[in-house]
Amino acid sequence: MAKLDFSPIADTTRRAEIVALLRRAILTGQLEPGQKLNELRISEQMRVSRAPLREAMRELVQEGILTSIPYAGTFVIDVTAKDIIDAYSLNKVLDEFAIELAWPQRGQSFFDELDRRHEAVKQATRALDTTRQIETALQLHGLIYEWADNSVLLETWQRLTSRLQMYFALHQRARNEPVPAEDLHETYVALLKGSDMRAAQRHAREHIDSDFEELLAYARGLEERASKAAERRR
């Protein structure tokens, strides 16, 4: 008998599709931070009743990209400079841990997948598809987590990634100019293939820092705009 692995069949509940739609809208910045989600309007647009929509929203609230205030509404989370700093500093720690766990698990299939994902990033970069560029870069980064073989760590990283993706998307959107940017991941990939774990950990940390500077600049801009808006309100 031919050996054939079937993947699990897709979730076919409206709820799951709504979650995917909303998440995508938020993570790509189509829904802006602080924006209120009107249940009636969205449910009409999606041709769905409010029940599955509300359940989907609860999921995203727990996922950390929406916040809900009883009887007031559900909103896209606000993004502050501190949030970005917090997320990044935790990401550093987790990265180091993930590399440590994944290191002995590396093998041919790991390297193959590494190349595959790296290629995807390069392709998105060439195509000037910034949204996809962010997505693929994060997926490349996520490989060590998938191979770390620690389900709680993976889950944690996925939550964190949601926010990072959102932050990057907002950043890109703010300077509404596609940034080709040559490939920053060459060294990262090479080190993950090498034999010096410490070096890989160190690079992951530094690489993060370089991206970080840009994001922080954006965050500071946000802060400024927010305080000005508060001033205007007086």
Add this chain to the structure above:
Amino acid sequence: MAKLDFSPIADTTRRAEIVALLRRAILTGQLEPGQKLNELRISEQMRVSRAPLREAMRELVQEGILTSIPYAGTFVIDVTAKDIIDAYSLNKVLDEFAIELAWPQRGQSFFDELDRRHEAVKQATRALDTTRQIETALQLHGLIYEWADNSVLLETWQRLTSRLQMYFALHQRARNEPVPAEDLHETYVALLKGSDMRAAQRHAREHIDSDFEELLAYARGLEERASKAAERRR
């Protein structure tokens, strides 16, 4: 004007109360791992309609203590030895990070709160209230996270804590004998008051390991029972 800090008013949605009730039932082990939650029955018992109950369940699914299979049901998560190992090893890393962040933030109010929580543990221990003992011990442990001033880290720890609380409760429940256990936190508290951060980090790691052994023994018991049950099913 007198300075007075009001705490936020309680959530008054049924949903929030249901979440609290269910969470408590799960974390204290009243709902067993793998058990199915029948929506109709629970909603009738709580005198509530299925809508807020289902929303509450979605939250707990995202919180990681329930799992949902479309059209099949929502279940309390299964607990495997690997889950416990994974949670603990991540907890070590996070603890180290939290201590590092919290260290410069320590001050009188930190020490006071530390003592307060330590006292709560001792009291629960004296009263042989194992459920409360677990709760208070985790709260003591959580102090460094609250003072680390990193919202993402805190959030992450709270998710992790849910599981740890559940694991401990199951463990206690399995050997249905209240364990007085003398105070294990004396050293931990002392080190957090001291001036040697490294020592505190080291102790946190070792302290975790000692509790860990017990939990692992329990987990292995679980595995064994599970495999036997699987055998019987053939």
Add this chain to the structure above:
DNA sequence: TCTTGTTGGATTGTCGACAATCTGTTTGTC
């Protein structure tokens, strides 16, 4: 006997309507 269809009951997913709550505006009073 094994496999494959069918059927009934139970349970989850979804819907539309109603109740509770909030917010901004209007009205009334001083």
Add this chain to the structure above:
DNA sequence: GACAAACAGATTGTCGACAATCCAACAAGA
């Protein structure tokens, strides 16, 4: 005109009923 009470509209929270799906038991055919 300033302030508070009452109202109106919009929005969220909750409910009961219906539709879709699953599962176990049973029946039919090879």
